[in-house]
Amino acid sequence: MSRAFVREDAPDATPQLPDLPISPHPNHVTPAGLAQLQARLAATQERLAQLRARPDRLDRLPEAAAERDIRYLTSRIASAIVLDPASQPLDRVAFGAHVTVQDEAGRNTVYVIVGEDEADAARRHIAPQSPLAQALIGARVGDLVDWPRPAGTVTLEVIAIRYLADQIPAKGAG
Template identity: 35%
Template structure:
């Protein structure tokens, strides 16, 4: 039989199914208790997706289907390994990791965000990363204090 009719793996095909790693932040991996639980859930889900992909008989399809879960397993394994659990703040006197801060902007908008780790931050649902510019601006400030300058001033209205 001619080699043209056999199914062989090529180095190119194999390389196409290995995705580059997701970038890891250079900042400390601070997490809340909920953030650590979420990371563990995501790691478990990635393992399950990888194991499901391993059941596919066609080797090319198996590699394609396993590529994203394999990358996610590597990423979430590293994030869980480096996670630094930060206890909930004992006081709401100043803005800190894990607090929820309400502030008013110069244009009259009132915004409320919880300051959390990078992986659990989702501004659409009311959480921002502790390394975001607004979180850094507010960190350590108390109710009534103004942070920023010019058109970018914000006043802290509440901390919980």
């Protein structure tokens, strides 16, 4: 039958959205990151229930988007590899580290290496696959690392490495 004869505004016509892309990299997360994913999933499931309870459900696109997001979050939680920052080597930069670096102008900046779903450039939370994280991983205090950027390579000195307990959610959270 031709698509011309199908009513897409019928109550049972739910649009299908393509799945969100899943990273090919291992899904490393901090314990706090896993708790964030679980909270996002619960909030999205609640939103979907609210959308389905609407009396006027002619626009099914928000429901399809919520269903797509639930598939994504469920997949990310199922593939999560939790790496506890407290178990990382204290003398080297590794996953979960808060790394203080100093640039060539003498400015100090703190970056945190977290899972891809936790990454947030505005907060300086970077994914392990990012060029900066790749430059920092394995470095020790006092090491100089080269950060390749489109505007040119920047040399940074590792000033401090910390693994904070507040990255780990309290027992029972998440």
